[in-house]
Amino acid sequence: MFILKKIVCRAVQLAFRAVLPVLPYREPRILSSVDALEKVLLARGEASALIVTSAGSAKRGMIAPIEEVLQKVGIRYAIYDKTRPNPTVANVEQALQMYHENGCDTLIAIGGGSALDCAKAIGARVAYPKRALNKLAGVLRVRRKIPTLVAIPTTAGTGSEVTPVAVITDGQARHKYAMMSFPLIAQYAVLDAALTCTMPPHLTATTGMDALTHAVEAYIGRSTNRKTRGLALEATALIFENIERAYADGYDLVARENMLLASYKAGIAFCISYVGYVHALAHALGGEYDTPHGLANAVLLPHVLEGYGKAAHKSYTVLALPQAFAAKGRATRVAPENLSKPCVR
């Protein structure tokens, strides 16, 4: 039975690998600051936006710059700030109601992966008003266009701003499920490192380890290709060089920008080449015990890597020295003189 299951899984993996080049994967348009949103929103002529965030992000004043931009361009907005660390079906349904009550046509997600995933799921429900969320879970179940989605990550780890994936928890069944459909990719990603400066050290560590896990699992998996291996190595190199700096001094903007860049690159790598057992276990722990995703990955990563045994040693050698193996000239780093703006303490 086990062998049969293994054959089926490998066949599915091979089939996905074969169709990968023709899948409609696209990257969001990158904006380097919240201020850059002004021009984009004006050009699009949107009327009303729902800001999706968490209570923590709202408390830390993260939403203020977005509100300022929306007021400037005359777009009405409502704020949903109850997203939980592992966003639930109830979060999505509450926010969806708010979206409709306020006649919204745009979603602006600001926060960690939870707010971004919640907004993607809201978008899916807007596109499929009569379908329950669990019926939209799985691979390629969302095929209709979702409303304009602007993703603004304030943690550097999940890479949710660049992936077609949203992970939602069914609080009643204590089960997590993933939605993986290309229309869920944000249209715009705002990579503004200044927004990540107030992220506390423990969050910096756990979300950064989530990004590292994406890069490692994308690199060692069976669905890797040249492009994703390159991106995974670049992300690994950036994380090795910057995670401790960002942890020690949250206002080190160079380290913060590099961590955002690493998270983005690891995000592209894993959404094309997938993640592995570390994420499988971390999602199970998140569903059952509400364990924060990055923390679960950080704890599980060394144990799972050891469990893979000798077959993976060659890959580990490369990953341990990413600077030596990353393609020359591609491991873009942010130099202090290229910073878009200073980080105010």
Ligand SMILES: [Zn+2]
């Ligand atoms: Zn992850």
